[in-house]
Amino acid sequence: MLIAGRRRRGGVAVAYTVILTSVGLEMAADMIMRLRRSAAHEVRVVAVERRSDVNARHFADAFVCIDSWDPQTFAVGVVRVAEQFDADLVLPLVDGDVLALAPYAEAFAGLGCRLACNRAELVDTLADKLAAYRLFTQVGLPVPDWRAADSRERLVAAVEQMFGLYGEVVVKPAMAQSSRGVSVVRNAIHGAQEYLGSREVHMDYDTFMTRFVDVYDALFPVVVMKRLCEPVHDLDILAWEGEARCVVPRRRRNTALPNEGHEILDSQVLTDLGRDIAKKLGLSWLVDCDVMFDETGAPCVLEVNPRPSHSTVVSVAAGAPLLDDMISLARGLPVAESAGPPPALVVPYRTMDIAQT
Template identity: 30%
Template sequence: YRSRLLDVCQRNDVDLVIPQTTREVGVLGNSLTSFAEQGSRIMASPNAARVNSKASLIEVMEFSPSGLSVVFSVEGLRVAAELHGYPNRSVVVKPAYSSGSRGVRIVTPEPWNVERFLSEKPSGLECDLESLSDMLACGAFPELLVMEYLPGPEYSVDCFRGEHVQIAVPRIRTAMRDGISTDTTIVDEPEMARHALAIAEQLGLTGVYGVQFKANAEGVPCLLEVNPRVQGTMAASVLAGANVIWMGVREVLGEPVTEMPTVRVGTRCVRHWLVSEIGATV
């Protein structure tokens, strides 16, 4: 992928490449020099590849009252699950490298019964610890994160940190599909915005990035993950007056941003998927 993209950039005199997925950041984040040598820039922080691992959250745990464990074995998974309250309460397990909710599981002690079977739609998210342990024992064990299940609202913060300007725009994720916000509204959460900027400063993250929080049972927002790239629904902040993506583009191309945009709190963005007569998704 990297070598072919380098070739495409060279043949087409590409000025800028904008990674949009976790996998791309992992590859391109370590290739900034290679692309720069032939005149192409990557819109990624110099340490994006390191922050791309969700395990980097260990470095900023003061922003997550629920805590976090990184495990490398089935036994480690069992110990961490108990540490975070299982079986008295549910815990969440997810890979250190993933996107779009891939690999995320809510490990719950609650058994399925006829009522749940008939009334709840299957999501594939829930499982019990024994089933998850058996499945993970069937191959190479991946690096996993284990944390308390957070039942409250989820927020995404669209951010930019440049030479002169930094801004964080929180929005509540009212509805999601495959890990992408389908209904999101810009909210006034100044403390969350401050935390999102402080987290990036502590991690050494610059440019465009996103931070996600989710409230625990007490309503306290806890750090969920940091995305060192353009997030899937950053267009919501653009519509609200803060074009953080364009700010990132300008900064990378040597035009430092000096203007602080005005954000319209309450702006709502709703995604719709339409299926055409030939079956194509629009």
């Protein structure tokens, strides 16, 4: 593949500059290296994080610490970084960054920089599980049976009803991230226990009703949903104006710990679902979707995250041109739909590389 022509500013050729936020994530350093080693574009990466001690800072062309958890302060800081480095693209990797940055899309555009983010109202909807499930139901995407609860009384009633129907239910706060505050109610265990080192807590029905219901007093509203069949599947979806350019289905080796390895799948069912998600939600850019199957083998959408997962590099490592094609789309270059990579098992391992000096 030929390297795309370098942009010019004032007659001087310059690399395409990508700002990557929240680089403290486990696989962020790998994503930085894959961006910088692109076979299709000459890419410069500016890494941004709220902490100054992350290892990924050594692998970027530049690193900036924005030491603030206030969304507005962080967003204004990223805008300033974009101006300082004459950036072309901002790629956020966590929901909080997307929510903070989405209202500043025009500010970035005024600098000649694109924010890899869908429209702000869709971002707000996808970040709220109740609003998202209502939208998925409205547009006809498959979801598990679910109920909304905004009080202790409604939570108890929903769990009682759903447990009676299915024997296993999941309770999750509408605004939770990374399994925070998630309870799985099932009688296959006694008492309560953390699930395989994750933030999920699994418990029997009586334990939930006597010890955990009041935990949600500070977390309402919540979603009560039918528990589906493990493992979780991820869909990496690169789309543009509602048209999928590439969909990569991958199955987690460990549902609770998604970074312990993935199997890249050749699944027409999941690929078609990814295309349907992109079309019905009018998606652009690179997003991550969580899917599980019900007992009949039908896929159900759990979440559509309004940004790529840092584990998207799993699909890139397997051969999917997700990052290269995303940059091509951002640059206005034509990108045809591409098939996902062939089936493969991709596992993480500890390695070393020469850091930037």
